[in-house]
Amino acid sequence: MPSFEPLTTARLSLVPFDPETARAVVSGDLSSLDPAPGWPHEDTVDGLSGAVKYGWPAGWMVTFADKVVGDCGTHGPADKDGAIEIGYGLAPSYRGRGFGTELVGAISGWLLGQPEVSIVLASTLSDNVASRRVLEKNHFTFVGYGDDGQALYERGL
DSSP: OOOOOOEEOSSOEEEEOOHHHHHHHHHTOOTTSOBOTTOSOHHHHHHHHHHHHHTOOOOEEEEETTEEEEEEEESSSOOTTSEEEEEEEEOGGGTTSSHHHHHHHHHHHHHHTSTTOSEEEEEEOTTOHHHHHHHHHTTOEEEEEOTTSOEEEEEEO
8 A cells, every 4th residue: 555645625634644743653753743622532542552563554634723623544455355444434523514525524434545445344333323424424335333333334446
């Protein structure tokens, strides 16, 4: 997988994490950032930790008005069949404003434009109606439930 590129939506800038910033966030050092209250969250640190440990691209910081309001990325590189899984999250005060729909559209569109990617996967808590709606608005299809009860979605070319 190539390095992630900066992406923009109507209201957001998706800024790729550089390795130094990813390591700083994992260690709790936010001194070089202007984070929204509630960011980073536990899933942010978990996702960045995997990227730092395995050397994967760490994903994007989601910024609005120069404030980091969320993050998004992948759960590693695409597999041999071209499937790649995304994850995303926003600070609580930035939810319910359409930002999730914008960021998922941007990253899934960019990923599907990469030659090694043919399908984008996502999962969410089965009762997380807002997250499920974000995926559906971005042309993801519900494909069932995982062993852990998560709702599974996919979007192909």
